[in-house]
Amino acid sequence: MDELQYRFGDGPCIAAMRTGSTMHVPDVFQEHRWPEYARAVATRKVGSILSVPLPLEGESSASLNIYSSRAHGFTGEDITRAELFAEQSAKTLRLELRLARLQDAKNNLAAAMKSRTAIDAAVGIIIAQNRCSQDAALKSCAAPPTPATSNCGT
Numbered sequence: 031m032d033e034l035q036y037r038f039g040d041g042p043c044i045a046a047m048r049t050g051s052t053m054h055v056p057d058v059f060q061e062h063r064w065p066e067y068a069r070a071v072a073t074r075k076v077g078s079i080l081s082v083p084l085p086l087e088g089e090s091s092a093s094l095n096i097y098s099s100r101a102h103g104f105t106g107e108d109i110t111r112a113e114l115f116a117e118q119s120a121k122t123l124r125l126e127l128r129l130a131r132l133q134d135a136k137n138n139l140a141a142a143m144k145s146r147t148a149i150d151a152a153v154g155i156i157i158a159q160n161r162c163s164q165d166a167a168l169k170s171c172a173a174p175p176t177p178a179t180s181n182c183g184t
Contacts, residue, residue, distance in 0.1 A: 031079075031097060034070050041067040042081035047091040052113060055079040057101035077101040082112045084120035090127055094119065 035041030041064045042053035055061050056078050061068035071079070077100040084092040094116045098104060104112075156167040 031071060031074070031076065032095065035064075035067055038064065038067045038070070040064055042079050043093050043095050046081040046083040046093040050083050050085065052083070052109065053079075053081040054104065054109060056104070059101065075099055078103040080104050080109060080112055082109075082116040084116050084123055086120060086124055086127065088127075092120075092123060 032043055035043050042055055045051075045063070046053045055063075055068070058068045058072045058076055058078065076097045078098045080096040080098075082094045082096075084094060086092060094112060096104070096112055153164060153167045156162070156170050157164060160167070160170075162170075
């Protein structure tokens with residue numbers, strides 16, 4: 031059902047994520063907000079839809095989608111329960127997203143440290159070969175090589 035929404039470019043799930051509001055489609059045969067999507071879903075024996083946003087942080091967005099095979103398949107109590115469940119689920123998802131961002135930052139730092147180790151080794155070799163300062167060796171590493179360069183500029 032979600033793939034259909036993405037294909038049509040809109041639907042209750044996408045609207046819930048975009049607006050941050052619960053979207054309830056009591057009867058897909060009488061739905062006028064997303065007519066093409068509603069017709070496509072109706073052929074898959076879906077009678078009603080409930081889409082509840084999961085409040086996340088930053089650029090991330092998600093929603094909980096619940097489908098019923100019958101029209102008017104969700105009571106007010108069902109909607110309240112789904113919203114409470116989505117709120118709790120969003121807390122877990124926010125934590126997972128933070129952990130993923132921290133893991134990415136850790137991986138980026140590790141890669142930077144590996145690069146730094148290689149740079150430091152190269153600088154050490156240049157200092158030893160050319161008997162120059164660390165600053166001069168770093169400049170030599172940063173500058174494109176030229177045939178006229180015989181030492182680190184000292």
